[in-house]
Amino acid sequence: AKFYTSIFKNSKIGRILRYDEETAKVSQSGRPAGSVLTIEFEIEGQKFVALNGGPQFKFTESISFVVNCETQKEVDYFWEKLTADGGEESQCGWLRDKFGVSWQVTPTALIDMLHDKDAKKSERVMKAMLQMQKIDIKKLNAAYAGK
Numbered sequence: 001a002k003f004y005t006s007i008f009k010n011s012k013i014g015r016i017l018r019y020d021e022e023t024a025k026v027s028q029s030g031r032p033a034g035s036v037l038t039i040e041f042e043i044e045g046q047k048f049v050a051l052n053g054g055p056q057f058k059f060t061e062s063i064s065f066v067v068n069c070e071t072q073k074e075v076d077y078f079w080e081k082l083t084a085d086g087g088e089e090s091q092c093g094w095l096r097d098k099f100g101v102s103w104q105v106t107p108t109a110l111i112d113m114l115h116d117k118d119a120k121k122s123e124r125v126m127k128a129m130l131q132m133q134k135i136d137i138k139k140l141n142a143a144y145a146g147k
Contacts, residue, residue, distance in 0.1 A: 014040035064102035
């Protein structure tokens, strides 16, 4: 929660619930009494509750968070922050952060171009995007324009 709230400007940490002796005994998480059980936090008005269920629970790409970006500067900022300290770059604007959570750092221009009524334009943009890891808006615009 501290990691995510440090990245997103309009965010905050809320209540924290800790394992007590009884919960620590009966849970299958292996977490000791006093460690965090749940933590509430908010990012850009969206509320989350994170559960510290133990290492047996893994994240997969079947769940991801989208960060809509208006500018290349925003894309670069979120890409750098979310891949820091062991995060991994992937294809087409996808990445995994240091905790294994998948993110899509997506310029809003990309979505608009992909939904263009001119199929040739959207096909060129899709082809360009498929060659990228972090999305490059300038290259998308060039593909959209047929250059």
